[in-house]
Amino acid sequence: MRxxxxxxxxxxxxxxxxxxxxRPARTAAGLRPYLYLLxxxxxxxxxxxxxxxxxxxxxxxDSLHWFYGPAALVSIPVALYFARDKSAxxxxxxxxxxxxxxxxxxxxxLMTG
Numbered sequence: 001m002r003x004x005x006x007x008x009x010x011x012x013x014x015x016x017x018x019x020x021x022x023r024p025a026r027t028a029a030g031l032r033p034y035l036y037l038l039x040x041x042x043x044x045x046x047x048x049x050x051x052x053x054x055x056x057x058x059x060x061x062d063s064l065h066w067f068y069g070p071a072a073l074v075s076i077p078v079a080l081y082f083a084r085d086k087s088a089x090x091x092x093x094x095x096x097x098x099x100x101x102x103x104x105x106x107x108x109x110l111m112t113g
Contacts, residue, residue, distance in 0.1 A: 003045045007072070008106040010038050014099025022096060025089035035076050035098060042073045042102070061113030068109040075101035 014035060021028040046069055052058040060066070079098030083091045 003041070003048070004106060004110050007038070007042055007045060008103060008110065010041065011072075011099045011102035011104075011106055014038060015096055015103055018092065018096025018099060021092040022089065025087075025092060027083075027088075027092050027095050031095060032080070035080070035095070038099065038102065039073065039076050046070070046073055062111075065109060065112040068105045068112060072102045072105035072109060075105060 014031070017028050017031050017034070021031065049069060053060075076098035079094050079101070083094035086094065
């Protein structure tokens with residue numbers, strides 16, 4: 001649960017950081033490495049969750065949890081993929097959309113247990 005809350009906060013920080021790059025139409029410096037680390041943290045949390053479910057016998061309260069976790073994991077790579085070869089402003093918007101999706105999916109993931 002604590003890692004989930006940390007991912008929620010990190011996603012919000014990334015979304016705000018990304019939003020700061022929209023007005024000057026450029027991706028904020030250092031944001032991409034931050035996003036790669038965020039994906040790594042989400043992957044580690046997912047692996048721990050799978051371990052708890054398979055070995056520990058703990059299961060989420062709602063089966064939608066199995067959707068929102070992977071959705072949070074892939075949202076940043078998908079956003080970065082679509083941001084390639086776009087105008088500077090569109091790239092900044094798409095890069096900001098990844099951590100915003102992580103934030104929103106994390107809220108739902110925490111709600112589904």
